[in-house]
Amino acid sequence: MNSLIAMKQLLLSYLNRGTELYDDPEKRHKILIINWFGTVGFSITFILGINAYLENNISLAITLLLSSILFFLSLQNHWLFLKQYRFETSSTLIQLSLITLMLYLVYSGGSNNTGPLWVFLVPPVMMFFGGLKGGLRNTLGFILCYCVIMFYPDDQLLQASYSYEFKTRVLYSLMTLTFLAGYYEYSRHQSFLHVKQLSEKFEQQARRDHLTNIPNRRAMMEQLSYEYARVVRNNNTMSILLIDVDYFKHVNDQYGHKYGDEVLVKLAKLFEGTLRKQDMISRWGGEEFLILLPLTPLNDAYEVAEKVRLTIKNHPIEYENTTIPITVSIGIGSADKDHTVDSAITRADEHLYQAKEGGRNCVYPQMAS
Ligand SMILES: Nc1nc2c(ncn2[C@@H]2O[C@H](COP(=O)(O)OP(=O)(O)OP(=O)(O)O)[C@@H](O)[C@H]2O)c(=O)[nH]1
Numbered sequence: 001m002n003s004l005i006a007m008k009q010l011l012l013s014y015l016n017r018g019t020e021l022y023d024d025p026e027k028r029h030k031i032l033i034i035n036w037f038g039t040v041g042f043s044i045t046f047i048l049g050i051n052a053y054l055e056n057n058i059s060l061a062i063t064l065l066l067s068s069i070l071f072f073l074s075l076q077n078h079w080l081f082l083k084q085y086r087f088e089t090s091s092t093l094i095q096l097s098l099i100t101l102m103l104y105l106v107y108s109g110g111s112n113n114t115g116p117l118w119v120f121l122v123p124p125v126m127m128f129f130g131g132l133k134g135g136l137r138n139t140l141g142f143i144l145c146y147c148v149i150m151f152y153p154d155d156q157l158l159q160a161s162y163s164y165e166f167k168t169r170v171l172y173s174l175m176t177l178t179f180l181a182g183y184y185e186y187s188r189h190q191s192f193l194h195v196k197q198l199s200e201k202f203e204q205q206a207r208r209d210h211l212t213n214i215p216n217r218r219a220m221m222e223q224l225s226y227e228y229a230r231v232v233r234n235n236n237t238m239s240i241l242l243i244d245v246d247y248f249k250h251v252n253d254q255y256g257h258k259y260g261d262e263v264l265v266k267l268a269k270l271f272e273g274t275l276r277k278q279d280m281i282s283r284w285g286g287e288e289f290l291i292l293l294p295l296t297p298l299n300d301a302y303e304v305a306e307k308v309r310l311t312i313k314n315h316p317i318e319y320e321n322t323t324i325p326i327t328v329s330i331g332i333g334s335a336d337k338d339h340t341v342d343s344a345i346t347r348a349d350e351h352l353y354q355a356k357e358g359g360r361n362c363v364y365p366q367m368a369s
Contacts (some may be wrong), residue, residue, distance in 0.1 A: 015039070018079065026192070033128050034078050034090050041094060042071035045101065052111065060111070063104050070097035091129045098125055099142055106149055109160025116162070116170050119146065123174070123181040132185045139178050146171065209283040211261060212268035220282035220290055227294050228341045239301030239334045240341075241291040241308065242348040243271075246327045246360040248287040255322060262319045263326060267312065274311045275304075290348075298334045298365075305330045305363040313361060327361035 015035045019028040049064030070093055078090035102122055105115030122142050127135035149157045150167045207219035215223070224240075231238050245251075245267065252260040264287065271281045271289060284290040291308070293301050309330055316325045331352030333344035351364035358364065 025196075030091070030129075031078075034074070034094065037094050037125060037128070038071050038075035038078065038090065041098065042068050042075065045071060055111070057111065060108060063101065063108075067097045067101045070094075095126065095129055095138060098122065099138070099145075102142070103145055103149065106146060107157065107159055109162075113160050113162065115160070116166075119170065119174055120177055123178040124184075127181045127185040132182060132189060135185060136178070136182055139181075143171070143174060143178070146174070212265050212283050214268045214272065215280065215282040217282060217284055217290075220280065220284070220292065223280055223282075223292060224341045227292060228335055230294070231335060232337045235337055236295055237297045237334055237336045238344075239293045239296045239298060239332055240344055240348050241293065241301065241305050242284065242331045242333070242345070242352045243289040243291065243308065243328050244330075244352055244356070245287040246329055246356075251324065251326070255319075255324070259319055259322070263317050263324075266317050266319075267326065267328075270311055270315055271308060274308050279304075290345075296334075298332060299367060301332050301334065302363060302365075302367045305332055309361065309363055329355035329360050330363045331355055332363065332365065 016032065017035055018031045022028050022031070045064045045068035049061050049068055052058075052064055053061035074090040074093035074097070077093065081089070098121065102119050105118050109115045110118070119142075123135070123139045126138040126142070129135065130138055150162070150171070152158070155161065207215060207222075209216040227238055230236075245263070248260065248263075251263055264283075268281065268283065268289070271291065275281060275291065278294055280292045282290050282292075291304075293304055296304070309328055312326055312328050316323050329352060331348040331350065331354070333346070333348030333351065335341050335344035355362050355364040
């Protein structure tokens with residue numbers, strides 16, 4: 001039992017070889033398909049080739065064994081260039097070997113004239129590798145070659161002999177299967193796009209604050225660490241502004257929670273309008289906002305903070321015929337290679353506390369403009 005599980009795991013890791021290198025599900029899917037078809041193609045053609053040799057069908061044996069070598073080489077090429085994502089060559093090699101082999105089987109009849117039965121492999125394999133457009137093009141090309149070989153006058157291009165009914169039935173079935181495989185590939189691709197869109201939408205939603213629609217704390221944390229890495233690398237300074245709405249509890253108590261929500265939405269818009277393109281605003285939590293100012297030392301950050309404070313002070317919020325003046329208090333913290341983001345946030349928090357203690361509607365640390 002244990003050896004069965006170990007064998008299954010070995011097989012799975014073999015077939016999944018290389019998929020771990022990529023996050024893109026389409027690329028992973030292609031790598032998996034090449035591993036699968038390369039391995040299955042190699043094994044089947046090798047076994048059938050040995051079988052044909054034992055049955056003394058030398059030309060069939062040579063063709064099958066040559067195909068198995070091609071399948072094997074395509075796998076080796078695939079693994080060699082896996083990191084560069086250059087597996088188009090392998091995919092073309094596999095498709096070419098399959099098509100050549102199938103045409104040979106049609107021409108020669110394979111073992112006891114059963115060769116043409118293998119052609120049904122072509123449509124699904126072509127769709128798997130080439131997607132809908134490439135798959136249809138290659139399959140139709142194959143069907144054309146099939147028709148030329150099968151229906152050339154007096155069977156001059158055929159080594160084997162088939163009845164007319166057999167040739168046409170195989171052709172009709174092949175065309176039906178092409179349609180079905182094409183439809184399946186189309187639906188698969190549509191579902192893939194749908195799932196991709198959904199996951200991008202959810203990913204975006206997870207990084208936005210649902211009330212104000214500006215980035216949330218999680219998105220800001222990611223941006224802070226990204227920006228801090230640049231600060232350390234280039235030895236410069238970034239600053240953060242921690243903003244808290246003054247007496248917000250009064251707003252809620254006096255006008256209701258709905259009005260309070262509206263104030264937060266409008267404040268977010270005012271903040272966004274005040275900042276430069278490279279700055280980033282986020283809702284840090286409750287009635288607190290955090291602004292990231294890249295490449296900004298403390299002095300410059302103070303000026304931005306004053307601008308933000310004055311903008312809010314000079315734009316009383318209007319909602320349902322009520323106008324109420326709102327003010328904010330702001331604490332500043334700066335980070336450089338000797339002061340981490342965490343310490344900058346702690347300092348901004350302490351400064352915000354001082355701003356509240358100092359009477360609100362002000363910025364700390366205070367500086368000469
Ligand atoms: N409407 C609304 N209120 C919120 C939200 N998040 C937090 N609050 C409210 O914000 C208020 C914050 O109050 P406090 O922390 O006491 O501070 P404050 O009244 O703003 O006073 P100071 O900060 O000291 O100036 C609380 O009443 C919270 O309920 C929100 O999403 N919507």
